Amino acid sequence: MKRIIAGTIGNCVHVAGTMNFLTLAEKEGYETEFLGIALSIDKVIEKILELNPDIVALSYRLTPEPLEEILIELKEKIERQNINNVKWMFGGTEPTAKIAEKSGIFHKIFYGTEDIDEVIAYLKGKDYKKQEFYPKDLITRINSKYPYPILRHHLGLPSLEKTTEAIEKIAKAEVLDVISIAPDQNAQEYFFEQDKMDHRLDGAGGVPLRSSEDFSKLYEAAQVGNYPLLRCYSGTKNLLPFAEMLKETIDNAWCAVPLFWYSDLDKRGPRTLREAIKENQQVMKWHGDRDIPVEVNDPHHWSLRDAHDAIGVAAAYLAAYNAKKMGVKDYVSQYMFNVPAFMSPQMDLAKMLAKIELVESLEDENFRTYRQARAGLASFPADLNQAKGQLASSAYLAMAIKPHIYHVVGYCEAHHAAGAEEIIESCKIVRGVIRNEFLGTVDMTKNLIVEERKKELIEEANLILEAIKVLNPTVKDPLSDVETLARAVEIGLLDTPQFKGNSAAKGELTTRLVNGALYPYDTREGRVISERERIDRIIKNNEKKSVV
Template sequence: MKKTYLAFTVGNDPHTEGLFKSAHIGRLANINCHVLAPGKTIDEIAEAIKYHEPDFIGISYRLTPEIGVKEFTYILHKLEELGLLTKENGDRRKIALAGLPKTIEILEKKKNTLPCEVFLIPPETDPLAKAISVLDYFEVYSSRREKALAQLKEEMFPYRVKELDQLAEEVIAGEKYRLEPPLNVPSEKAKVSLTYRYEEAGRPLIRTHFGIPSDSIYPTVEGIKIIADAKVVDEISLGSSDLSQRYFGRPEEFENRKNDGGVPYKDYDDLVMLFKATRRGNYPSMKPYAHVYDILNFIDICIEAGMLIGAHQAIPLFWFNELDGRGPLSVSESIDEHILAVKKLAKLGIPVEMNDPNQWASRYAHDTLIVTDYALITAVMVTSGVKNRIYQFQFNKPVETGDLADLAKMSAAIEISNIIAQYNPSSRMWKQTRTGIEYLSPDMEKARYQLARSTLLQMIIDPQIIHLVSYCEADHAATPEDIIKSSQIVRRAIRLFEENKPDLIKYMNDPIVLERKEYLIKEASFLLEEIAKLNLLYTGGHLSELAPYLANNDTLKKAIKTGYMAAPGIMHPSYRQEYLLTKPTKYGFIDAINFETYKVLSEEERLNQLKRFNKLN
């Protein structure tokens, strides 16, 4: 009989990527695997355990270590109290805990205080070693283990551009990056205009998230001052705490609630204090993380506090709601609010980034769907009157993605977005690139190399902005010193890229990249036309004429409700597609596959499969 694995996060941690990786390994080993959506209550977790009767339970928390230890301890004691750590036949369920390195380190010392034996998933720097650890947890041996490992090796080690390996080593050699000169101090005009700041700088702008988990904003205020004085970033995105995103303007709601990470600003005065900390050094502009409710009013408050001036704002399309457990709104309500926010930002002349594709990638959406999502956010932005459209291209996400696969996916997204944008020729595209956090190792030396290598790869698509992800993120939230060093690594990588540009940009025309790019454009174009047909007013037309149909609120809601826009990592029962599987294929492409034959599905085949199973159910 097949064994069963149930996985979930605790403490409202929205990061489920690691759980899906463990579930993927489990499926390769012939184990039934189920991952719960984030934000489940203890009662909902208990019901899921009773329903699935799992042999294995995986629990994850990858935010603040000390809070993580408390969350793990609480959930285990509660499950023991409910009698759910034992199966109906009397056997104990096997429990695995996964978190940041420090979390695991603390738990290792406290194992004997927990109500059951736990298998701690170690923070391995080698992805294959981590996979082996998961197979050990699942007690998979003999031929099943060999078969699973063979498949995983093929997925984990796609083709690599050797020049990137060599240059990345040169970037970090002898810590020469520490000699990088500071960024220029912008003119008064550039301080209030992100686009002019770029033109004046003559290089990619650098932005970063920053927010220190604490009970107050003061550590973040002091940290911002250090970053500004060091002149290492052009824009600071406040790493807002979950409490701030949910309860800003209601300080009383912060009482007796734990801060799950980030800076817990509570009101207008806090925003003013945080912004004033940037008025020194090279005067970085400032934007907050997107809130999960009352966005329109929050935009006005930010501008009054000094934020968003000379900055941009990021707004999702489908996310930050019931779909990912990060907000109280329904998907329908949030689509309406997000589009209104984009229109408001457009009227205010503030550049807009719709940070939607990253969220799909975090849930193992296939490459075609990611490219399609870039087209959908383009349609929303150009029909909303956005003058400066900022696109975030997240590389090495998921980590199984290959170099050539990334270049093909991003170039396809750029091309199809430009076609959709023909609806409003006065709107300009700004390319922003970043490294996926999951790509970075908890080994700090290796992580510095990875940040350098990823930056070199990103530069091939000629970005105007680099979203700096600090090399330490797999281990801990970035400190000011971490951000300073990470910026120096990125800037040295940019410098060495320019010196070796001809040897690297040739990969944009690699036959594998070009063939995959054309395939993705063809597949995404088919899916976009099918989505456009969900609009009752659609009468046909060229891709360049589809923006008004695709940007329609009701059409977008139908696109996700029907499963046309879907990913294996969506666990919400109203949007989950049980039969959708994706996996890495040759060169690190991420494709949708038939769940029975494991063959790659075209979009036409995927939608036919979807319609067939919807009829059956």
């Protein structure tokens, strides 16, 4: 284990940067010791002789002129004591760093403008500017930085040219690890049947990709800067051919596919509910067979349609369960905060922790999960300055779950689609939040209200899951059985207020936000109903219909 000692010299007492560096070093396996503030050069030399460190990190963040004399003294005493078995590192402001440069003492100088990636690279003993520092697959990239999350942002401008230019600009900015390509709806649904496209809608909702060569152009544009990984939404039709094409062209970092959706539930595809579940499971299996990570993005789809919190938690378990059953080995579980937009932070965090506990209960040697956090789009105000505040606030709350991936939502998205500049700025805001968060924060997950609500949601979600299981007791594995899952939707065990009038679903659920959490609600009686009561009503109604 290498040892780093650090402190401030001269009369400098600014220690935040030094302490943050030592925290980073400890996480990378170094033995560290903080020597103190405003150290004399004699004290520094004394400690080096006593502790025999591998690295000595010194900081000075005051007026640069006095530093010159201090470093002359340091250089003389290094030579006098014949200290040549340590590496010297300096951290300060740009003016003081330039003085440190001239001294010739330091093998590494931080100017205060570096990103956390560069600091981590230094501690890992890697060259930050070499391509080899940037792993080309998701899991290795996560492991190279964790507990610091990698960042993801989506991008899909109305033209291929603009999107390609934006990818190159973002890659060169070195602030984003994963670019999620957003094809327009024409591409998602009719990529293999382009004669059915309504070309008046080209560019609606994303980039109009019309050939595999178009996807390859996007990949080539990302081969600069920090070489961000690319991934793309799954198609809403012909999902398997689309998955094959994404793997061949952009080396899709991971697959995102629903379990119930892109069907007659959400009208985003022509498939019936049963067809969608079956094909979506096949897509999971296809990726699992090839060791490609998979995200099943169902939980927030239910919550976005105002399903109460317990359904969102149960859906998170169902999504992960089905991925595991289909042979997925690396599972990306997305935790979308701020859904609904006015949910309280305490209740929001409790819901995510309940999801995490259920999802991660499935882990074993063949099934690993990775947490991906993000803010809900509806929580962003159209006022761009307030939206920046929301971006930072939501990111700070999300850090409580220690995500492996943070999905940055551009602060401008409620106003207009994010271009390269807004994406870069949004990523820098989140990076600032992460930098401060790792200085040490209050553990919000231990809040008693949060813990109580988490426990309640786990119990309620398990009631839903048990109710689904008994729908078809003759089936060996009802939680992955297409017919059973479809019936759970049709009778309302899984339901949303927005399903009203949808022939594929029940559409009878009413929910209400109470004390910052979303509950099932009886409008006739004017009260919240428990999950057990809701399920009992559904089962009794279903039994009556079966008798009739």
